[in-house]
Amino acid sequence: MEHSHGAHRADDIEDARIKDLTERFRQTLSTKRMNELVSRSVSRASSPAPRDFGTPQPPPSVSDAQLPTYSSLRNIPLVPQAPQDARSLRFKNMLHSLSNMPIRWENPGLLDEALRVVPLEQIYNEAEEESQILQAEAESLGAGKKAAWGYQDCVVRALLRWFKRSFFTWVNNPACSRCYSPTIGVGMAAPLPDEQARGANQVELYKCSVEQCGAYERYPRYNDAFVLLQTRRGRCGEWANCFSMLCRAVGSRVRWVWNAEDHVWTEVYSVHRKRWVHVDACEEAWDKPRLYTEGWGKKLSYCIAFSADGAMDVTRRYVRNVSKHAVERNRAPEAVLLHIMDEIRAMRRSNMSKQDKFRLEGEDMRENRELRSCVISSIAHEVSKLSVEDIMNGRSSRSRADPDTQKALEGRTSGNSEWIRARGEGGRGQPNPQDPRNRQR
Template sequence: HPNQMAQVFAGNMKTVLRYEDSSILDQALAVLPLERLYNFADADPENHQDALIKELLNWFKNDFFTWVDIPNCSVCGSSTQPSTESPLPTADEQKFGAGRVEVYKCISNSCGAMERFPRYNNPAILLQTKRGRCGEWANAFGLLCRALGSRVRFVWNSEDHVWIEVYSPHQKRWIHTDPCENAWDNALLYSKGWGKKMAYCIAFEATGPIDVSRRYIRDIEDQLPRYLISEADLKSLLAYLRLKYRTLPIDQLLRLYYEDVQELAELNSYKANAESLPDITSLRLNPRSSGSAEWIKSRGENGR
């Protein structure tokens, strides 16, 4: 339904506009291991910004953020199980953008404490909690990319995954990154690695959204029907939001327009048939690595 899509788009624009907030960016800079990142990138001056983000991916996945399937009890450390309760977020949780809260019960008879897992949307609080699923991972990682000076997009996928694109000044194109998988420039990871069929992939930047589905869905057999909104309404919605957020000086508007044209040519070059696929034997296309085997299987992301 067009109204539902408009709500989803508004929420994602809100996410990416937080990356422009100087107070949140200051908090991001405070947690970054700048010396490590710059030492790594300085060794490759030509690709300096790309190298920064590649090392950020490594650090983020291996040393900073933690994946949560089912949280452990914060009282005694035991496992928990999902509770039937679905409470509203507290005032504090809402303040940090938690639209909903998952609740779990400790399985230890001597403890039995309830464990709350608020699903925060504000990346500032995620720099402190340092845990979550793909939404939290992408949101926090996108903020850190922005703090390092990259232009950033938050990519929403209609089949319940999100990831990040960063603009490469050296390659002059947008590059796929996925912090959950420590993936760089691997756009076929989902369709060919995880065996994930998709309908929409929409990228949200501070200057508005763009439909990048063709970058990620290049084979007709991986394309799910696009029935959430008519193509005409989708085009109108994207154009409206770009117009709304592009109140910029003329030189910046011209640069964005020029980039749009280049990107459109790139996306159109990925014809939705197998002929345009690179040799997939040479790509790093693995089944999903983040999350438990059971959870991945339930989502149909365990490869073909």
């Protein structure tokens, strides 16, 4: 914190008080996390995690195995089925491997260390202020009204603003570090030992666009959240990884959401609202799950959320209008996907107490109801837009302005306009040429 030379003693005392509070807060968080981890690892040590690969079953009928369906989106009850064919097994292996991402953040020492780069005073002050405003707004609406968001939600919102506005930088092509000119992508390079040591398995290579310079610029794709605290740059993969880890560091339960169409984002559990909230650090977006479909104009097949204690197919939260924004889900039959999700959940919870498992199962059921209602209200909305003439003429629906979706009808803001156009994420009706260079997450 900066002060002029003639700072009052009162300011110094205030400073000391804030520092003391911050330190105490750090300690409390750290102790709490350590206790959680110790109790978890104790129970883990006492019972080795059995991996359930499912009981062998007769091969699925042709219709089950080959028909791509949206039945999970449309809520047709299915009986989970173990993967049998090669394609389903590949999908299973991929999802298992993706599900490890949030586990890498569960390191109390590193999380404590991570908090040292975060301006906690600023974030807690902003959160305090915002939550008081929300509380006052709720009270002005009448007795018994609940604030829109709770204090911890406001902490994550403040963290989100800081992360996007002052901490992390978006990288398309890294600038030339010799002359600061733009660079041109020339392909991939093998990682150097130190890059590999810091967790980069891929390195993109760029060449300076100024002929006399011609310097090469390396862009290692680090996927260790703690390394990203130092590099502080990247595309959505790096953003979501580092930001989600920081949400965990400030004490929130967090999910890492993988999307099959080349995007990743965060979900944070709001204790106040008793639900998972969509957060996209690249876009500074809070609770705007329609952003990708109604905003960027994308079609999505799978959106799968992974946390340290579970896994959930959350596609229905992001694809409200199945006929408009869903794409074929053909990586495995829906019953197999259910099985894989059950399997990952069981693995994550294998060493938990009965009460914890029960609590999480209750949470899953509540979320399933919420996801079903997403689709139902969207269908109801479509139906309400039908007029008698539409039905007589066999038209499905008229496009009428829907105030609820207008909010989300904005194109992408992270990345430059050329890159956004190439990905077809510029908003309504943009073509998507699927440039393979832009397929990097």
